Amino acid sequence: MANGTTHRIAAAVVIGAVWIHAEADQPEKSAKPLLGAGLAALLTNLPDILEPALHPNHRQFFHSLTFAAMLGKATHEIYEWETDNPADEAIRFLLLVGAGAYFVHLLLDAGTAKSLPILGRF
Numbered sequence: 001m002a003n004g005t006t007h008r009i010a011a012a013v014v015i016g017a018v019w020i021h022a023e024a025d026q027p028e029k030s031a032k033p034l035l036g037a038g039l040a041a042l043l044t045n046l047p048d049i050l051e052p053a054l055h056p057n058h059r060q061f062f063h064s065l066t067f068a069a070m071l072g073k074a075t076h077e078i079y080e081w082e083t084d085n086p087a088d089e090a091i092r093f094l095l096l097v098g099a100g101a102y103f104v105h106l107l108l109d110a111g112t113a114k115s116l117p118i119l120g121r122f
């Protein structure tokens with residue numbers, strides 16, 4: 001069963017690797033892979049902040065497949081957002097990293113015996 005540390009390490013590795021891949025064909029490299037990895041480690045436990053693991057059935061709406069689908073749709077919209085200034089680009093980066101970190105958390109939770117609910121309670 002993945003604990004908070006496992007979630008943070010997995011999110012840092014996955015999100016860092018995604019940004020390394022995103023910059024692979026660009027001549028100039030940025031700090032985004034490192035920054036993304038650090039931010040992902042900080043943000044990945046957001047589902048457990050919203051629904052603390054106080055009992056075995058703590059996974060409800062914010063851990064649900066329904067919420068994951070809604071987040072996926074929102075993430076696609078953010079991904080398609082064509083920014084034209086550094087502030088918007090920073091917001092886009094933060095939102096994509098946060099969403100990716102959230103998905104890593106849900107993926108790790110889905111691999112446990114309790115898995116994820118389809119809808120969950122609010």
Ligand SMILES: [Zn+2]
Nearest residue numbers: 047048063109
């Ligand atoms: Zn969780």
